[in-house]
Amino acid sequence: MYIKRLAAAAAIVLAAVGGAQAKDWSKVRIGTEGAYPPFNSLTADGKLVGFDIDIANALCEEMKVECEFVTQDWDGMIPALQAGKFDAVIASMSITEERKQKVDFTNKYYNTPPAIAVPKDSKLKGTTDADLKGVMLGAQSSTTHSNYAEEKLPSADLKLYPTPDEYKLDIANGRIDAVIDDVVVLSDWLKTDDGACCKILGTLVPDPVINGEGAGIAIRKEDGDLKEMFNKAIAAIRANGKYQEINDKYFDFDVYGG
Amino acid sequence: MNEALTLLSFGDAGWGDEIAHGVLITVSLAICTLPLGLALGFVLALAKKSEDPSLRLAANIYTTIFRGLPELLTLFLVYFGVQIAIQQVLKLIGVDAYIEVNSFVAGMVALALVFSSYASEAFLSAFRGIPQGQYEGGYSLGLSHGKTMRLVVLPQLIRLALPALGNLWLILLKDTSLISVVGLSDLIRQSGIAARVTKEPFLFFGIACLIYLVLAMISSIGLSRIENWSKRGETER
Amino acid sequence: MALWIVAGAALVYYLSLNVVSPFFLKYWPEYVHGFLITLKIVGASLLIGAALSLPIAIARSSKSRILNGVSYAYVYFFRGTPLLAQTFLIYYGAGSFRDALTDIGLWWFFRDATYCVIFAFALNTSAYQAEILRGSIENVPKGQWEGAEALGLSKPVIFFKIILPQALMVALRPYGNEIILMIKGSAIAAIVTIYDIMGETRRAYSRSYDFQAYIWAAVLYLFLVETLRRIWDKFEARLTRHLKR
Structure with missing residues (x-):
């Protein structure tokens, strides 16, 4: 038992030394599902494609950050976000009260019935x-x-x-x-x-x-700064026509909704 | 038939390479779990035959829990629970870090927990099969406790526990299939994806079953070799 | 040990604290429902499996090459592949043979996920039970057959009245283990849309993201398995009391 506890303690200390660094958002990890075409899906050779993915890339470009995609089964999406497996969920997740108790959301980036x-x-x-x-x-x-x-x-x-x-x-x-x-x-x-x-x-x-009020980007509650970055970027790509371009690539109607 | 062959071929049109990759994951998961499970199981067996009643009780509680829980549930407990626990502990000591428990590690730990609880029973009954005289013989030759254990008891222990451990290995191989549920691309998951995309579920799950059978057969052959090897002392008599 | 006491106390404290928690109040009827479904699936599979296992066990020990070979292949297949793979094979596989199954009027059976799962589990457990049965039948001394034959009894009478009861006595313990394995294996049903304990747990977890969901499931399964083990021990002790020395 002692050895177990010792090992646990050692692991914690190691982790503390290795992982103690301040958050800077030069690199953002984005969780998505990859099984929800046309919003996000995997091609036969394992590449992520879809509306969510294009929007995510446009947002990252706008925020001037490097984005890395992580695929995660839908069931475990929010637990994985909370556990820190990634920093944001861009996977057509609807903004609902039930989810808001656990995580924060940006403004919607589309809304369909x-x-x-x-x-x-x-x-x-x-x-x-x-x-x-x-x-x-x-x-x-x-x-x-x-x-x-x-x-x-x-x-x-x-x-x-x-x-x-x-x-x-x-x-x-x-x-x-x-x-x-x-x-x-x-x-x-x-x-x-x-x-x-x-x-x-x-x-x-x-x-x-x-x-809810449409699909938003889920963020951990403590990362308010990242949420603000995303909100600004969403507004920016809506304004500069980038959003419209991606919208037209996938749909012949306006998915942003009223 | 030709169609089925195309579907199973390697390369872009077929799912052969994806499935082969899945087999690799399945096998490596089982092989990685084995030493962990064996070591844990051995320690548990030692605890169960120790003089200290509290240690015995602890080991028995452990066995009861992990033999009573469905393997699938153990897997979820480890996959979600350990992650949350680690994060809580890190938060408590005020460290902002992230330790990933990926599905491979979670699977390994969960399967090792289950495997060790069964293995400890196998070791325990093997211990009972070694007569007290063997220890006494070792001591009377002037060997220390550790050396007696290592040179006299352990080799016999392995021989006695092998058949039971062999069975456990076969069970472990089958239990790895559960890991597909938490998203590891093992044999079952890859077959499932192929089945969904091609709409040929019977073909792909059938293939998956056959591959498991082949793995079991290879293991049986390997196990009987090892058993013969461990019994080489007896046959020469 | 101290660790275990602390952990156990913590768990009891945690659970008692949470009995009145919103999570428990909201979801306990679902857990009860799941518990009953689990019992139903396990019970049905075990009974059907037991019925199937008898002919398989007889075929396994028959002298006919074909019977022997077929039953061996059956047992080897179901014991050598994961239950999860078998369940998927039957559940999704049946779907792709819908037209053929409709033609022979069996689609209504395979359409229902619960029937599919019971079917898969029953086939699986029948292979294991057949091996248990065969092992214990072979365990009955030859003299029992000979003695009964000398009394002029017919083969079926000997088998059912003399051999089988003795074989079942030996088979009690492995049967108990098989029931427990089946309870644990039944958690797989949750993956093909059935709301057993595991299914309800996953649903509750995915709605609440509260880890309690899994803790309660663990408590339920442990309770089920431990109760069964104890009852079985008593049962076995009673049935074999004449063998006590």
């Missing part, structure tokens, strides 16, 4: 709770969409998946009857070959408490 997609031959008519009674509804876990389904669509039988890829597999083979996710994510998927199975049933009216 949730929607429900169903197989093309689906008999479902509408998107109200009554319409979806007993329907097997898939969602990605720990998202605003899964929370929305739990709060607003309690009659549906909610199934939670770690990434959108799994629910796509399960709706294509008919194990679930419908999925709920961001309208942009769903439409982008429907354009691809494996989205050919399905169609959008309808968009949902976002609930400000659940869906």
Whole structure:
């Protein structure tokens, strides 16, 4: 037992010596998921692409800092941010009250409503709770969409998946009857070959408490200075046309929202 | 069939290289865990047969906990918990630093915790299989306690514990699959990604199962070699 | 040791402090629900697995080459590959054979994640149980067969009335271990959308980001496994009381 404690103490001291340095933001590590096209996804050779990634790069350029991307499973995103695995989350994370208790957010950098997609031959008519009674509804876990389904669509039988890829597999083979996710994510998927199975049933009216005020960049609470840097940079790329350029590269509408 | 072969080929079109990389991670995780688990297990076994009742109790509590918890839960406890704990401790002593517990290390620690609790039982029953006379013989030859342990007891201990440890190794190899859940790109995770992208889950998870079988077979052959080697003293009689 | 007492006291203190915490008050019904689901899955898999294990064990010790080979391959496959891989293979694999399964009218079964998981777990545990059964049947002395035959009993009667009861006695301990392994293994069900203890834990954690979620799960699993182990020990002591010297 003594040896264990000694070793622990030694490790702590070593870490203290090695890691004690002031924070300067010349280098910012950014956490993202890499499984949420078109916002962020991995190509076959392991490169990160998407709207979030382009926005992140534009912001870093604006702030004149070096950015390094870290991929992290969605479930562990906020714990990993708190633990310091990275300094900011740019992964289409919606700004919600529940998350604000744990981390801070910048201003939104886009805002799109949730929607429900169903197989093309689906008999479902509408998107109200009554319409979806007993329907097997898939969602990605720990998202605003899964929370929305739990709060607003309690009659549906909610199934939670770690990434959108799994629910796509399960709706294509008919194990679930419908999925709920961001309208942009769903439409982008429907354009691809494996989205050919399905169609959008309808968009949902976002609930400000659940869906929050759009997607923002999550920052640890103590890093107020970094948050300010990001907010200024967001305003700057909105003003200088860089944002519009990236917006047009991915979408034929304005994702920033009202 | 041809289609399946293309999917499994190496290079850009196929997933062969990704899966091979996954196998590498799986095997190296198991191999890295082994010495840690063996050493911990041995220390635990010593604690369990010590004179000090409090030490025995401590070791038994340890075994009960890690044999009772699902391996998956142990993994989550280590992956999230240790990270939070380290960060808290650092904050307490007022250091602003970051120590990363990556999924490989978390997996290694979690699997070693589980492995050691089972291994300690294997060592313990091996200890019981060594007659008291062996120790006495060692002492009467004028060997110190340490030397008796090292030269007389340990070689026999290894031989006695080997079959049980061999089984534990096979279990360890299978348990590494759980690490995929915390995001390490092991065999299962790579097959899962391939399955999602290609929509061929049966093919890829089937391949993954076959690879695990091959790994188990290779291990069995290796283990029986080691067992024969450890028994070479007996066969010559 | 001192470390353990401190740790144990800290845990008890921590838990008692948190019994009235918002986390516990908010999520305890979900944990109860998860606990019941875990029990259901484990119970169903073990029973179905037990039923399957008997023919497999008989095939394993049969003289027919084919029966022997097939059952050996079955057992080797399910014992040699991770339960997680088997679960994925069945859950996602079944999805890709949807048309074929619909044609033979089995899709309703594989559509449901719970059935899929029970199916996978049952196949897995049947391989282990078959080996336990075979080992303990072979453990029954040959003289028992011969003695029974001399009394003019038929083969099935000998097997079910004389050999099996004795074999089960020997098999009690490994059976107990297998049940515990199954409880622990069942945590895997959470990965394919089932809300067992582990599933509820992950859901609670992902909503609250509160590490307590995992602590409570650990307490639940330990409670389940330890209770079972104790009951099993009592049970075994009672059944084998005539063997006590």
